[in-house]
Amino acid sequence: MLTGKQKRFLRSKAHHLDPIFQVGKGGVSETMLKQLEDVLEKRELIKVSILQNNEDDKHEVAEALAEGTGAELVQLIGLTVVLYKPSVNNRQIQLPKS
Incomplete structure (x- = not known):
């Protein structure tokens, strides 16, 4: 569970990112979730x-x-979702302490 301070930090990091996935008419599928997990790991x-x-x-x-x-x-925010999952092998983001 992220603290408020950590969420603010991550929101500031995500501000400059572009969305790399889109959820369309088909909704959320197993294939999409698998691809998202792979991208989150990287x-x-x-x-x-x-x-x-x-x-x-x-x-x-x-x-x-x-x-x-x-x-x-x-x-x-709006129709944009920001997700965070710490990488197992490729840790890049150091969260601030609560």
Whole structure:
């Protein structure tokens, strides 16, 4: 569980990132979750955009992405989700102490 200070730190890091995945009409799938896990292992912090044609609630989509990948939901702003998961082999981001 991330503290407020750690979430603020991660939000500032994610500000300049571009979304690298999109959740469309098909919603969240197992294949997408597997790909997200692989990318999170390499990058640790990513943005995912939810397209306008997605019929699910954006909060449900964000929760499904976080739970499915085992990542922390850092932020949901508009239709953009920010996820963080510390890498096992390639640790790059040092979180501030609580």
